[in-house]
Structures are given as structure tokens and as C-alpha cells.
Amino acid sequence: MSVPQPPEPIPGARLLFSLDPAVSHLNHGSFGAVPIAVQRAQQRLRDEMEANPLRFFTQGLVDRIAHTRRHLAGFLGADPDGSALVGNTTTGVAVVLQSLGLQPGDEVLSTDHGYGAVSLAVQRECRRTGAVGQVLPIPLAATDEQIVQIIRAGLRPGRTRLLVVDQLTSATARLFPTAAIVGVAREHGVPVLVDAAHAPGMLATPVSDIGADFWVGNLHKWAYAPRGTALLTVAPRWRERIEPLVVSWEQESGFPARIEWQATLDYTSWLAAPAGLFTLRSLGVDRVRAHNAALAAYGQRVVGDALGVAPADLPDPGGPGVSLRLIPLPAGMAATIDAARALQTRVGERIATEVAVMSWNGRGWLRLTGQVYNTADEYERLAARLPALLAQR
Numbered sequence: 001m002s003v004p005q006p007p008e009p010i011p012g013a014r015l016l017f018s019l020d021p022a023v024s025h026l027n028h029g030s031f032g033a034v035p036i037a038v039q040r041a042q043q044r045l046r047d048e049m050e051a052n053p054l055r056f057f058t059q060g061l062v063d064r065i066a067h068t069r070r071h072l073a074g075f076l077g078a079d080p081d082g083s084a085l086v087g088n089t090t091t092g093v094a095v096v097l098q099s100l101g102l103q104p105g106d107e108v109l110s111t112d113h114g115y116g117a118v119s120l121a122v123q124r125e126c127r128r129t130g131a132v133g134q135v136l137p138i139p140l141a142a143t144d145e146q147i148v149q150i151i152r153a154g155l156r157p158g159r160t161r162l163l164v165v166d167q168l169t170s171a172t173a174r175l176f177p178t179a180a181i182v183g184v185a186r187e188h189g190v191p192v193l194v195d196a197a198h199a200p201g202m203l204a205t206p207v208s209d210i211g212a213d214f215w216v217g218n219l220h221k222w223a224y225a226p227r228g229t230a231l232l233t234v235a236p237r238w239r240e241r242i243e244p245l246v247v248s249w250e251q252e253s254g255f256p257a258r259i260e261w262q263a264t265l266d267y268t269s270w271l272a273a274p275a276g277l278f279t280l281r282s283l284g285v286d287r288v289r290a291h292n293a294a295l296a297a298y299g300q301r302v303v304g305d306a307l308g309v310a311p312a313d314l315p316d317p318g319g320p321g322v323s324l325r326l327i328p329l330p331a332g333m334a335a336t337i338d339a340a341r342a343l344q345t346r347v348g349e350r351i352a353t354e355v356a357v358m359s360w361n362g363r364g365w366l367r368l369t370g371q372v373y374n375t376a377d378e379y380e381r382l383a384a385r386l387p388a389l390l391a392q393r
């Protein structure tokens with residue numbers, strides 16, 4: 001079957017980044033890539049901070065953070081007064097978990113598509129409080145309706161104190177029907193925390209359509225912000241109950257300042273984040289989204305073809321606009337996290353191509369992303385060289 005045409009490249013986009021030109025960077029999903037203009041914006045802020053640290057921290061920084069938060073929340077369709085900047089999604093998850101006041105016997109429900117570090121955070125909070133973590137298995141090929149049904153069946157009203165669900169999963173690159181899931185959980189009186197690590201910059205309306213109790217997403221992946229920039233949004237009824245991980249001087253100011261102000265840290269990543277949105281808007285937000293999703297789909301097909309995977313066996317992301325795609329690896333390959341990491345390193349070293357190799361439920365997967373700095377030939381080169389590398393097990 002013929003492979004679809006790749007999208008038109010975005011001219012000059014690669015030059016906006018300081019990525020090593022000798023390497024194909026097909027894994028934007030793990031740590032993003034910060035455009036040069038955004039790096040410079042952050043450096044200018046650091047220069048300002050170092051020119052007079054006392055003035056930088058004591059005169060107006062809290063207001064500058066609030067202003068930045070409003071700007072980022074506006075872009076995401078989140079309530080600016082119901083949102084707080086945090087360092088990353090993992091931190092936002094930890095803030096929510098430890099604010100719930102879980103009791104022995106309470107349950108926290110999640111799925112087997114959840115992000116590893118988030119699952120570990122749930123496990124630790126359950127151990128600390130005597131609550132119980134329940135993980136629902138959801139088949140990769142499940143339809144949206146089936147996903148909602150499985151989750152509905154797993155909710156235990158009166159016992160389930162939190163449902164943690166991904167908006168777009170990391171290991172399986174699956175867009176979950178988050179709004180429908182939140183609707184079902186609400187019918188059962190169960191609060192929902194949406195792990196939206198990949199949503200900002202990738203999905204058109206990441207927050208407003210969902211109505212979750214808690215939503216946290218990274219701007220340092222697809223919204224081109226410096227690393228260390230995430231937004232946590234909290235529904236009104238929870239705002240006074242949300243506590244920071246570290247108590248600092250804004251503790252008595254309530255939400256969100258008490259979450260945001262974490263004493264002497266480097267806040268320049270947050271303050272420079274609007275420069276990331278500026279880059280995204282300059283390129284055209286919709287154009288970038290469409291380009292990235294089409295290029296990832298193209299990469300999935302060419303590399304899938306090269307590995308002999310039938311198009312029907314290439315996982316569908318479950319919706320439009322997804323710039324992460326999976327390709328199944330031959331059975332038995334990258335079946336454990338260690339094996340997946342080793343293969344990822346080998347692909348990087350031998351083919352000069354950075355990819356994500358994921359191990360999910362005992363099966364290995366290659367995860368490719370599309371970004372404005374990528375071109376079709378990078379996926380074609382990987383497709384040409386990967387089969388021989390995999391054959392050398």
C-alpha cells in the first residue's frame with residue numbers, strides 16, 4: 001500500500017533551533033527543544049537577575065509571574081485565576097496528590113497507559129496514606145467508547161477519591177476521550193486529575209472543553225517554553241485545599257501564589273515562556289499543529305513499512321492533531337524498560353537519530369514525533385537503516 005505524501009516543510013524552521021545538525025531529532029516528546037529566540041529571552045532575564053538579584057526578586061517578581069501565568073492560561077483556555085505555574089507536570093501531580101488528604105481504604109484509580117513517574121507518585125502517596133492504587137488495563141486497540149466503559153466500570157463511588165487519566169498518553173501515543181471520561185467520573189462523584197503533559201501547543205483546546213477538577217500540562221514540550229514551565233489548573237471547589245509541596249512566603253496569599261512562589265528558585269523559564277508562544281504564533285499555531293501531525297503520520301508509515309508492519313497494525317492515535325506515533329517492534333524486542341533504553345541509545349549512536357523506544361505491557365514500540373525542524377528524509381533514512389540494526393540483536 002502506498003505511503004501518503006509528507007506535508008510541505010516549513011521553510012527555515014530548523015534554523016530557529018540550536019539542534020545538532022548531524023543528528024535527526026525524532027523525539028520531541030521526551031524533553032522538547034527550545035527555540036534559539038526563547039533561549040535568548042531567558043538569558044536576557046538571567047542577565048537582569050544577575051545584574052541586581054535583590055531588585056529582581058523583591059521588586060515585582062510575584063506580579064511578573066502572575067502576568068505570565070495569565071498570558072499562558074489565556075493561550076490554553078484555562079481560567080487564569082484558577083491556574084498556577086509549576087515546574088513540570090510531575091510537580092503538579094505531586095501537589096494535587098498530597099492535597100487530597102487520602103485516608104486508609106480510599107482508592108486512586110489510573111490506567112495502564114499512565115506515565116511511569118506519575119504512577120510512582122500515586123503509589124508513594126497511597127503507601128504514605130494507606131490508600132490503595134488501582135490500575136485499569138485498557139487495550140491499545142480500545143475505541144473511545146470502550147475506554148469510557150472500562151473506566152466507568154472501574155469507578156467505585158464512595159471509595160474512588162481520584163481518577164488520574166492522561167489526555168494524550170506517553171507510552172502509547174493515544175488521545176484519550178478525556179471530556180467524556182471526566183463526564184462519567186462526575187456522574188459518579190469522582191474527581192479527575194488530567195495528566196496533559198503533551199497537550200499545550202499540540203491540542204487545539206486542551207483545557208476548556210474538559211472541565212476536570214485538576215489539569216496539568218507542560219509548556220516546555222510542544223509550546224516551545226524553556227524547560228521547567230507547566231500550568232496546573234484547579235476547579236474552584238479545590239482551590240483553597242491545594243497546598244504547595246514547599247511552604248514559602250506566599251503561603252497566606254492563597255491559591256495560586258502559594259503554589260507558585262517557591263522561594264529562591266530561578267523563575268526565568270516561566271517569564272520567558274511567552275516568547276515560546278510568540279515563536280509558535282509567528283509560525284502559525286494551526287499550521288505547526290497540522291504539519292507536525294502529518295509528518296509524524298508519514299514517519300509512522302515509512303518506518304512501519306520498512307519493518308514490515310501492515311498499516312492496519314500501526315496504532316491510531318485516536319484523534320486529529322497528534323504529533324506522536326507508535327510503530328510496533330518485532331516481538332520480544334525492547335520488552336523491558338532496560339532493553340528499550342538500550343535500543344534507544346543504539347539507534348542514537350548508530351543511526352544518528354534520536355527516537356523514543358518504549359516498553360509497554362511487555363511489548364516494545366518505537367515512538368516518533370513530528371516537529372517543524374523535521375523533514376521527511378529523516379524518517380526515510382531511519383526506515384532505510386533500522387531493519388539492519390534491529391537484525392543485529
Ligand SMILES: Cc1ncc(COP(=O)(O)O)c(C=O)c1O
Pocket residue numbers: 029030088089090091114115117118166168169170195197198218
Ligand atoms: C504523559 C506524561 N506525563 C508526565 C510527564 C512528566 O513531565 P515532566 O517530566 O515535565 O514532569 C511526561 C513527560 O514526558 C508525560 O509524557
